[in-house]
Amino acid sequence: MYPVLSQRCCGAVLRAFVRAREALEAIVRHQRGESRRYRRARMVLLADAGASKASIARQLGTNRTRVGEWLRRFEEERLSGLADSERSGRPAKITALERHQVIAAACRAPDELGVERAIWTHDSLREALVSSGLVREISTTVVGNILDAAEIKPHRVKMWCHSTDPDYQRKMKAIVRLYVRRPKGEPVLCIDEKTGMQALSRSRALQPARPGRNARFEFEYKRNGTRCLFGCFNIATGQVLGRCSTSRKRDDFLSFLDLVASAYRQRRVHVVLDNLNTHKDTNQGRFITEWNRRHGSRFVFHYTPTHGSWLNQIELWFGIVSRRVLRHASFRTADELVSAIESFIDTWNREEAHPFRWTYDGIPLVR
Secondary structure, three states, X not given: OOHHHHOOOOHHHHHXXXXXXXXXXXXXXXXOOXXXXXXXXXXXXXXXXXXXXXXXXXXXXXXHHHHHHHHHHHHHHHHHHHOOOOOOOOOXXXXXXXXHHHHHHHOOOHHHHOOOOOOOOHHHHHXXXXXXXXXXXXXXXXXXXXXXXXXXXXXXXXXXXXXXXXXXXXXXXXXXXXXHOOOOOXXXXXXXXXXXXXXXXXXXXOEOOEOOEOOEOOOOEEEEEEEEEEEEEEOOOOOEXXXXXXXXXXXXXXXXXXHHHHHOOOOOXXXXXXXXXXXXOEOXXXXXXXXXXXXXXXXXXXXXXXXXXXXXXXXXXXXXXXXXXXXXXXXXXXXXXXXXXXXXXXXXXXXXXXXXXXXXXXXXXXX
């Protein structure tokens, strides 16, 4: 071991040194833990190999005094001597009560503390705490540390939509049951429209990716009109019927339903819809009921709960369209947009159509 230490070692002490050497070599070999502990372990091993304090200091970028201090600490305390000593420091200024006040204030809306803003920042929360007398003195950094320890991030906001539909559970379960246990011989179709698809033309074409650089597209664009896509997704096959139109009025929707009725001639067809006024009977007329009567009352309509259109599987397919056709494309005219959508539908039905593995992270489904 370190020569100065091993001159008067008995057998038990030598065995302790051997164990210490193995631990030091493991620290250096694996380079795990704090880098300063690694450097101190190297100091001891280099000294054990016969290197002078000056040589060790040069190799590790420090000075002889510091090398000597850590060698002395190791001689007196072995491995535990390589750790930093506990610092006395000043007593904490923030009391436990004040710490709770920071957390409680972060969980309240700013206007409750007389602050005119929508969400907290660490700095605005600090000012509110001090000015209201909830905390005597605190820094923005300490506010951040307290909130980090409590896993509170008041400056981050997520979108959330809550349904107030009193029949939410009943409607949701009916649609999920339809997905899980499809009626034999009765197609289940998910229908909706994707509105406001913009035909944007970029001033420059998309620049493909290169080594070390992402693909890029020009920020400036020109609007060349919008189109609406009516879509019908068969949950059993993944086949899609689609039609683009310039509007999404009731006549447009009923005309699309005529297309669906001509494609699905079974005696009973289930249709999942959201609660858009064009999808339902209103006080202006029994439009859907009359349309269904003209088609032999073959269609059974299942409406999602309010704010529950995510239960409609056509939304998943619309997401695919957005990512693969619309997001980074450039269309000189609205007709080019329509052609791209129609071409994608043809390709999807011919090569990619498949049922979605639809899951619901909520109340366990009853099979």
